[in-house]
Amino acid sequence: GALLEVKGLRIEFPTRRGTLTAIDGISLSLNAGEILGVVGESGAGKSLTGTAITGLLERPGRIAGGEIHFNGQRIDNLPSEAMRKLRGKQIGSIFQDPLTSLNPLYSVGRQLIETIRTHTDLTPRQARARAIEMLTQVGIPAPEQRIDQYPHQFSGGMRQRVVIALALCVDPKLVIADEPTTALDVSVQAQIIDLLKTLCREHGSAVMLVTHDMGVIAETCDRVAVMYAGRLVEVGPVQEVIKHA
Ligand code: ADP
Numbered sequence: 001g002a003l004l005e006v007k008g009l010r011i012e013f014p015t016r017r018g019t020l021t022a023i024d025g026i027s028l029s030l031n032a033g034e035i036l037g038v039v040g041e042s043g044a045g046k047s048l049t050g051t052a053i054t055g056l057l058e059r060p061g062r063i064a065g066g067e068i069h070f071n072g073q074r075i076d077n078l079p080s081e082a083m084r085k086l087r088g089k090q091i092g093s094i095f096q097d098p099l100t101s102l103n104p105l106y107s108v109g110r111q112l113i114e115t116i117r118t119h120t121d122l123t124p125r126q127a128r129a130r131a132i133e134m135l136t137q138v139g140i141p142a143p144e145q146r147i148d149q150y151p152h153q154f155s156g157g158m159r160q161r162v163v164i165a166l167a168l169c170v171d172p173k174l175v176i177a178d179e180p181t182t183a184l185d186v187s188v189q190a191q192i193i194d195l196l197k198t199l200c201r202e203h204g205s206a207v208m209l210v211t212h213d214m215g216v217i218a219e220t221c222d223r224v225a226v227m228y229a230g231r232l233v234e235v236g237p238v239q240e241v242i243k244h245a
């Protein structure tokens with residue numbers, strides 16, 4: 001079966017006048033190792049969909065209907081502790097602003113090593129070696145020196161590489177990347193997308209890539225889902241969907 005299955009998902013926000021339905025019954029699936037693009041204009045519901053899958057939807061938003069299944073397990077109603085574990089080990093997140101994913105008070109090495117040690121049984125020494133290997137994979141020059149530096153000591157592009165290392169260091173089955181290059185210098189955007197694609201293939205991780213950039217979709221994704229006003233308008237192979245656009 002599919003790695004991820006979203007069935008009839010509904011997300012609501014209470015308003016003074018009643019209820020706002022932000023996501024109105026969307027269904028989609030993602031297979032292991034696949035890269036699914038999610039496009040749609042601002043406010044279409046792309047971020048909320050990713051947020052619901054990772055269990056990070058915040059009040060007053062709530063899942064008002066439907067189900068989310070991951071790896072054969074229903075996850076939309078998991079207790080928060082179980083969801084936190086699943087998120088740490090199996091579902092990686094990459095957001096527009098790399099600083100969202102990094103703790104400014106810890107060196108990047110400490111963050112990588114703690115994540116690796118929480119979700120594997122590697123020793124501290126092995127975890128450090130693994131962290132350096134990940135920083136190498138994401139193209140951080142001189143990783144042995146940079147591992148003890150803090151997030152603010154990296155440029156925006158380099159920081160997002162660190163976030164990718166952090167997301168992939170435990171070989172998650174799924175990575176949710178929400179506009180991962182929008183905040184970066186145009187000159188590094190293509191490199192970062194390329195890196196994300198290559199590494200997710202190497203690590204066998206499926207990706208849900210939220211972007212407004214059709215060029216990125218065409219170059220990177222296997223299938224694409226088009227959202228509009230909280231609904232899924234179309235989902236299919238990239239070439240077919242682009243033909244209709
Ligand atoms: P996208 O990522 O496609 O730009 P979002 O998923 O962020 O869109 O938001 C979809 C819609 O959900 C918004 O247009 C808004 O109506 C509603 N929404 C999102 N977050 C909130 C919130 N915190 N409070 C109320 N409504 C919200």
Ligand code: ADP
Nearest residue numbers: 151152153154155156157158159184185187188
């Ligand atoms: P990249 O360096 O990966 O292209 P940016 O576009 O974010 O990423 O940064 C452009 C340039 O600005 C960097 O090459 C670097 O010289 C400088 N820079 C940005 N942020 C920092 C920082 N926190 N510390 C030092 N230099 C920085």
